[in-house]
Amino acid sequence: MTQSALDQLKRLTTIVADTGDLNAIQQFRPLDATTNPSLITAAAQQPESRELIEDAYAQAKKEGYELDALVERTIDILTVKLGVEILNIVEGRVSTEVDAALSYNTEETIAKAKELLALYKEYGIDQDRILIKIASTWEGIQAAKVLESEGIHCNLTLLFGLHQAKACADANVTLISPFVGRILDWFKKAENVESYPIEKDPGVLSVKQIYHYYKQHQIKTEVMGASFRSIDQVLGLAGCDLLTVAPGLLEKLNNDQRHVVSQLSLDTELTAQEHQEISKAEFKQQLEADLMAFQLLQSGIDDALLNVVFGITDIVTYILGTIFIVILPGPNSLYVMSIASRFGIKTGYIGALGVFTGDLILILCTVLGAASLLHAFPWLFIILKVVGASYLSYLGIRLLIASIKTWQSKPQTLQTNTSNTASNEQFHPFRTALTISLLNPKAILFYLSFFVQFVDPDYPYPALSFAALSVILQIISMGYLTILIFSGVKLATFFNTRYKIAAGCVACVGLLFCAFGIKLAVSTM
Template sequence: MNQLEQLKKYTKIVIDSGDIENIEKYTPYDATTNPSLVLKAIQMQKYQYLLQESINYAKKKGGKKNKIVTNATDRIIVSIGAEILKKIPGVVSSEVDSRLSFNTEKSIKKAKKLISMYEQEFGLNRSRILIKLAATWECIQAAKELEKENIHCNLTLLFSFAQARACAESQVFLISPFVGRISDWYNINYSSSQYQSSLDPGVQSVKKIYKYYKKYSYKTIIMGASFRNIKQVLSLSGCDCLTISPELLSVLQSKDTLIQKKLIIPNKICSTPIHTLSHSDFLWLHNQDPMAVEKLSQGIRQFGTDQYLLEEIVIKNM
């Protein structure tokens, strides 16, 4: 058994890609996309037909230029998701425009629009879609409301324990802690002796969340994300889910060294804490973590930039 096959015994494997051919190659259960991956995919020659189909769709819907561009980009996101769902048995994550990350109402509206497109245009049930939202307070509240309509969400760009706790308390369906980006920050800002390089900060963050969620029987699924190397991946064997890039999946497939399950549900389960975070509690605790503040802000900006670039491609091809 190679390491990927072994890992699948302990953890649900999710591919982090917008490239449909890669998804077929590694046979994951689920798949995730984000604006960066969608941007990369839509620039490939083999997916140009999806770009043109989306533009034609938006033009038929009509409206002013801005509306046509928005409808086309939304259609691209859904089209890629629909193609991916032909290749996997599980769910695909599709991301809401990160520029809406601080507006609960608009995030809800965009999520419902994407779900409607999946259902009405492609005949896909909402049970196979996860709506990705940045783990801001506003989007956590949006996810809480969307869950009431059976729209499950994946809260991404998660860096702080405050974000993880707020998601669990709001009964968010799934969270994506960003292992690699956390470690990147510590590597840049501290020497290895200051944070003990043997204890990878990104890995330790997910382990803390896992222990807390399982201790209090929270149902929110933990999906480790944004890995930089195989050591990080294997250190979280046993996590509910891991979303892994095609490059690292290839490495796992090429090795057959025995791996062990690292994350184990604790025997002692406690009742859920009575105190839940208020908005001000959340902001205070999140802002005590300079890494989380910087990386959340940076991630939202980057995804926003990629959304702009996707719109520019649409405009250029209209």
């Protein structure tokens, strides 16, 4: 039976999965895996990741973190948790990336790397199975040098030139990840060509140059080709130490039957240059002289930060933080689910629209500077707190009364009673959900403190920044509330003939609203 190109490639090269998708890793069984914030974000949106998200948030909260520090810590914990899940599948290592915002700060990169490693140790993971992923700036490479001297292994990424590879060799880093596809993209645009034959592909040739340089100088740092655009590029580097490949390309390799041979060997005609340590000045000079490497390194860091998209400074952190916040139990989500279970899908979405409207009003208040107003007049917060707590308690008491009536109803009249109640209340869900949103001062303060963290103060159109943040919030919120609405309808079907159980659940919801009211009443700004 003919082996697939993937199976043949595995005999020549260590295959690494470039994904956080646990299902894909399980399918292709690579030895190692690499992750980055974008991959973590994609993985976090999978339904099976919800428990990991909730656990990560709970742990960060328990450790005493608040607001933006809470979000940052939650993301670190989630990143490590996903790394642990990956290590339960692969036999080798996982690469975990340091925040790109630290790419030009050696000391903070070292500190963040040690924080991540400490989290892995809490989960019983040996540090030899972790590669700390750092951008190949001079500062990042120096951070890796310190970490490697302490036995912490590093993967230097965003590497586009031999000068970066030489500096990484001087730092004795464990592994480098030269990018193939991005180099190809740059040259295609710069030279205005549609494609290159694989033997002239600039990205493939760059990795080959680095690989031969390392082997000819007996440098132990491993070379892992990354950022591929096609399986031809992957197979063009067959024989490289490692290749990190996205699931889509792994699937194509698995379905390809071509014969695969090594494309890298040490009997090269290239004459090796004498290896000498590269100084900071030489590194900077050579980087600036290499326009491709200079532009791609900077754009790679900018892309990771996403600080040029509508003036949003860190969209990955914002998306993850919003996911964490949206799925936390609260009066808004509880109300939408409860009315969907009592009155149906349409009513559930009417309530959800009230929540969305409340969110938009709070965001508008943020844009208009409501934070300064609340801090200038603390009594406004007290008024909001009292009114909000009273309203939640009022809703809770109404639900408790409704639960008593449901308990006393006969099974055959339960549906009729519910329908009559719906006819009396069907025009109120929007107003009620909107009121719950607007009278929650904790939610107000959250918006005022959270949103402003992600808007670049130098961006000339801040309204666009807030609009983009709002759209992201509403998409995530709509997805979550849709799940709750349909869950509520399924519960209604279950409770239709189980009226005493239904009454007990309605009472529990009523008690939760009362509890939210009490919690709000004792809260402080």
